[in-house]
Structure formats: C-alpha cells, structure tokens
Amino acid sequence: MAQILGFDFGGTKVDIGIAEANGLLTQTHRLRVAGYRDVTALIEASLRVGQELARDRAVQVIGVSTMGITHPDRVDLAPNIPGWQEIKLPGQFHLAFPNIPVVIENDVRAACFAEFTWGSLQGSRCAGYLNLGTGMAMSFIINGQIYAGAHGAAGEIAYLWRRQEEGFRHGKAPFEESYGGGGLDRTVQREFSPYQNLGTLFDHLEDERVNAYLLETFQEIARRVGHVLLAYDVERVAVGGGIAQRFEWFAPIFSSEWADHLPFPPELVPARYSDQAGLYGAIAVASHQGGLP
Helix, strand or coil, X not given: CCEEEEEEECCCEXXXXXXXXXXXXXXXXXXXXXXXXXXXXXXXXXXXXXXXXXXXXXXXXXXXXXXXXXXXXXXXXXCCCCCHHHCCHHHHHHHHCCCCCEEEEEHHHHHHHHHHHHCCCCCCCCEEEEEECCCEEEXXXXXXXXXXXXXXXXXXXXXXXXXXXXXXXXXXXXXXXHHCHHHHHHHHHHHCCCCCCHHHHHHHXXXXXXXXXXXXXXXXXXXXHHHHHCCCCCCEEEEECHHHHHHHHHHHHHHHHHHHHCCCCCEEEECCCCCCHHHHHHHHHHHHHCCCC
C-alpha cells in the first residue's frame, strides 16, 4: 500500500508522520524547536526521524508543510525562527531522500487543502481557511484549486495595515503584531494586569471591561478579514489556529459583522484539524500532487 511521509515545520514544533493516501496517520513523531541549537541541527534531526519512519515502508511521495514561501535558495516571509530565511529546504530533502518526490507547500495553504480534502471544507467549490494564532494568514480554494497568487503570497493578511502604520518594507506585519496571539497577549499584560494572556480573559467574562475589550477585538478581526473576503466571494470559511479554541464565543461576532457588510456572507465553521493541521496538510498536498488515489 502506498505510503506518504509528511513533515510540518512550525514555530515551536516539527511534526513528522507516516500516512496512507486517504490521510490516515499510522505513526507520528514530534520535535520541539527549542531543543535544538539552530535551524541546521533542527532540520538534520527532522530528516533523520523521517528516514527512520520511512525505513522498510513503501513511501511514494513526501509532503512538507512549512512557514513562508520556499524557494530553492531561501524562504520568504518566515520570521518565526531565526535563520529560517537562509535554509535551502528542497536540496536538503532531495539529498536525504534522493529517489522520492518531494512536495513543499506553505503551512496555511496546506492546512486549507487538508480541510478541503478531508475536513470542514469538503464539498465546497470556493472556500477559505483563516489561521488565528501566533501567526495570522488566510488561504483560498478557488474552483477546487489552491490559490497561491503571483508570488505565493496570497492570503498574507498579517501585513494588513491602517493609516500611518509601518509595513512590510520596514519589517513590520501590523495586523499580526496587533491581533495575532503574541500581540493580544502583550495587550492583555499591559492593559489587564495581572492577567498574562488572551486565554485568561475568557475565564473572566463577568468583567464588563474584559467583555468590551474582547468584543471590540474580535469585531476588528472580523472586519479586516471581511474586507479580504469581498475579493474572493467564498461559500465557506474554516477557522483554525490556537485562538480558534474560542470559536463558539467569537463565531457569532464574525457572523454578525459579515451578515451586515458582505453581499453573500460565507458559512463559518471550525476547522477539523487543529494541533496537527500542518501535518495533515502536508499529507494532503503530497497525496494530490503525487497522483495517489
């Protein structure tokens, strides 16, 4: 039976797994980024784990989900791990697995394709995936195909800006820095001491000030995302990422904002895959591009 070897490189962890062509994971292994001195050591360790998992298995294709936009000689838009921008990921994989085709995809697009293939976006023709976490990004399925854009940067909503905010040219991602998980945690620490992160605020919803802040915050996120949705006219949006754990709380806010302002507001659903979204995504794109049934 055909097997797929999947890798998901994230900001805090690397997930590696073996799966069947239908997405059924049969074995997984996780590495913590903090346990390695630099990206070279991390990648070398990841490849060794992958080689061990693939030993004596009929691996026909390898899928890799990773931050940013991967080129043969660099990675664009991947600031989470120092040194990641300089890695040459395609060459390293081909050296480690010389006889197996390798498919490399952006992590959010990969997660979107997993949802489209096996998850909450099944049956959609045009759909979107919204990642709400430390990083903020979107991905789109248009007429059944992943849409990457002219430079592979479609859906990079981290760079959305308001007047007088510095942007990409200055090394800034203003929307993500304010409304991603890290930015929200910093606001909570500054404005709601002694609370330390966004999650703790949800334990104090009886506080009117907390409620007002959360309502305003998620209304703003819904508005920014809604502006992007106007360009794509999708029928369904799946939400993943760490903040999506609060989906039941913020979903009515999103739906209300979109119902008021979008001509055809999409259905809003929680993503099926959460902690392993990138790994399932790597397997999904590898199965599709590798031509597996």
